[in-house]
Amino acid sequence: MKKRERKDKKNLLKKVYFFECKRCAKCCSSEKILVTCTHKDLQKLYEYLGSIEKLLEFIAFYQPKNEKHSLLLKEKMKVPAFKTLRGLAYIGLLKKPNSSECIFLKGNSCLIYPIRPRACENYPLTFSLDEKGVLKVGVAESAKLLKNSCKGLLSPASKRTFLKKDVEKLGIDTVRELRRLHYLAKIWNEMVDNGIIVPTVRNLLLFLLEKDNNSLISATVDAKI
């Protein structure tokens, strides 16, 4: 990375610590953003909605249309893909029909704010681990690219919303959740490859909700994490 880019990033991160959401909902209605769901997000939604059938009304299984799209989705989703009867799919929230708005957006408000997915809670921050396992904090590409999109990030804020310790907590929780999600994806995809389970979306959700009748699978996963 060039010196200038490093400086830009440092400055941007400084601004993030003074980030204050303006509640404009632009990130909830951007065509450039797909909200991903972790197993924890699905568990919270399931508790809220009450059934798998209801849950299926609000989530989507995003599938690559071709190789180029596959790379794009992989980059964008930042979560693992799961094998289904129709091929590899990424789980995320649905958008409203013929709209780029999130299915849970009403006016400028989020209908599930207290249980919004991890990706929404973190936005515009992103978290990852470097090769040494050190937590890295970043800024979502969409927030950087759409200059006027996230005013909370780019305009000076009157009060601090993200204090350093809050960012660290968000990051640690996120990384812990992502590690488990990747592990679950590995187990699921291996089970599908070995013909142990039929990869219907219902079976996949039961597996991710860890409420399935195949408690042996969950027990095995638990034992290995």
Ligand code: SF4
């Ligand atoms: S779940 Fe809520 S916060 Fe997340 S994109 Fe949808 S409306 Fe916005």
Ligand code: SF4
């Ligand atoms: S675009 Fe930025 S300021 Fe607007 S709601 Fe999203 S996070 Fe908040």
